[in-house]
Amino acid sequence: FAITANKSKALDFGINERNIFSFDSSTGGRFSIWSPINIVLCLLEGSKGYKEFLRGGKDMDNACLSNPENNPAFQLSIQDVTYNNLLNHETTLVVNYDYKLRNFVKFAQQVEMESNGKSVDSSNNKVDYQTGSIIWGGYGPESQHSFFQHIFQGTKQSNKYFICSKSNRLNFKQMIAQIESLVSGNHTEKDIHKKTNISGATKIELQDLSPYSIGQLLSLWENKTIFNSIFWDINAFDQWGVELGKINTKKQL
Numbered sequence: 744f745a746i747t748a749n750k751s752k753a754l755d756f757g758i759n760e761r762n763i764f765s766f767d768s769s770t771g772g773r774f775s776i777w778s779p780i781n782i783v784l785c786l787l788e789g790s791k792g793y794k795e796f797l798r799g800g801k802d803m804d805n806a807c808l809s810n811p812e813n814n815p816a817f818q819l820s821i822q823d824v825t826y827n828n829l830l831n832h833e834t835t836l837v838v839n840y841d842y843k844l845r846n847f848v849k850f851a852q853q854v855e856m857e858s859n860g861k862s863v864d865s866s867n868n869k870v871d872y873q874t875g876s877i878i879w880g881g882y883g884p885e886s887q888h889s890f891f892q893h894i895f896q897g898t899k900q901s902n903k904y905f906i907c908s909k910s911n912r913l914n915f916k917q918m919i920a921q922i923e924s925l926v927s928g929n930h931t932e933k934d935i936h937k938k939t940n941i942s943g944a945t946k947i948e949l950q951d952l953s954p955y956s957i958g959q960l961l962s963l964w965e966n967k968t969i970f971n972s973i974f975w976d977i978n979a980f981d982q983w984g985v986e987l988g989k990i991n992t993k994k995q996l
Contacts, residue, residue: 746779771980773854776961784954792954799958807966816966819904822945823967824974826902827876833901836894837880838921840907840914843952844960845882847906851964852878858968858979865976874975876902883907883918895924895939903942908949908956922946 745753748768754760764779775781777800785793807816826832835855837848859875881889883905893899903925907918925942932938947963949956972979 746782771982773857774965788954796954796958799953799955800962801958803959803962804966807962807970816963817970819945819963819967820970820974823876823902823971827873830900831873832899833873833877834899835876835878835902835904837878837904838883838886838906838918839880840883840905840918841949841952842882842914844906844957845885847960848878848880850961851880854965855968855971857982857985859972859975859977860982860984861972861975861977863977865978870975870977872975874977875971880904883921884914887917891921894942897940900940900942903944904947905944906947906949906960908952918946 744762744764745756745758746764746766747753748766748770750763750765753763764782766775766778766780770778770780777797781793781796784796788796803815807814811817823835826835837851839845839847855878856875861874862870864870880886894901894903905918905922907915909915922944924939925944928939928941929937947960949960969979
């Protein structure tokens, strides 16, 4: 089987025409999860699960076309721009507490940093303001003893997102506890060495881990990224720095 935008190359390679899934060549890699490239989800979840994933994405897309008061991606984008351009915090922390979504931060990192890592605006002028944030984070229970000490008592602040499906499990309760610790701190603590920083944090609760809910989450992040690019007046759909790396790699080969 082949999944490709170049059908003739697949045929030349010897793939049966009936086993070729094609998509438009303009489909960006980081936005391709809605295309046949994600056929593996159909194999894992069946046709129903795959269609539910697409429905979740479409419903979130539609919500992100509504007025600002009811537009979740627009609201998160305002948060991003506020932290990045008004508060001058250079990084965005994304922590997920569902083991099945432990790699979500890599998706967020790619879709945001490859889209909005730009310093030229839509009129081909160098910008004189900050654009895309540096995205970092990880799986919450593992992160507890890696970078959380830095968050609680370090000198640097960040834009923060905490994500988990709602349940009675330990992971969800841990997320709620961490947010409470960040927002409320321990102001009654007398020992200065034990004092923690006070910080804002946004909690995103998934109803469950169904294909529909995950489709909503991925679409939310894509739309947030696009809104950010509009605020910064940059093109979220090219990546010429990445292309240069490919060109120079081919030279080496």
